[in-house]
Amino acid sequence: MLRTRQRVGHDILLARHGRNITSMRLDRQSNSVVAVLDDGTVDRAPNLIAADLALPADRTGLTSEDRKVLGIMTAACAGLGALMVGAVLAMVQFGEQLGLTEAAQYLSTY
Structure with missing residues (x-):
């Protein structure tokens, strides 16, 4: 020992x-x-x-504080992803009006 x-x-x-x-x-x-x-x-x-060391309570190895931080980060990444998908869909929707389709065709030739 x-x-x-x-x-x-x-x-x-x-x-x-x-x-x-x-x-x-x-x-x-x-x-x-x-x-x-x-x-x-x-x-x-x-x-x-130390005897008062905070150890994980379950088999995943995560404490409640870890879960809280991971939940916040997951929500932030999901929100950012949804915002980016919305921006792409808006560009597709209004692309013809703004002339973005012609610019995309012009850039794709290079």
């Missing part, structure tokens, strides 16, 4: 600093991992994951 706890802090420090780490040690008093970097600075990472 202790080995799993050590990996959490080590992984955090490796993600932050990568190859710039000179040495790492476990500080049992504060339950964290301490890394000494190439430039002499020291960084710490906790060794336990």
Whole structure:
């Protein structure tokens, strides 16, 4: 069990600093991992994951906040798509009156 706890802090420090780490040690008093970097600075990472961490409730892996953001983005993209389709249909409808069909035929020859 202790080995799993050590990996959490080590992984955090490796993600932050990568190859710039000179040495790492476990500080049992504060339950964290301490890394000494190439430039002499020291960084710490906790060794336990917080108990109040918000985890997804279902098998999809999405929280309610994620669903809310995805819903807003989906609605915005659908609205923009509908607006663009409406603009294309309006151009087709009024194209002859505005001379767009002649311009389209002229451009398609190139």
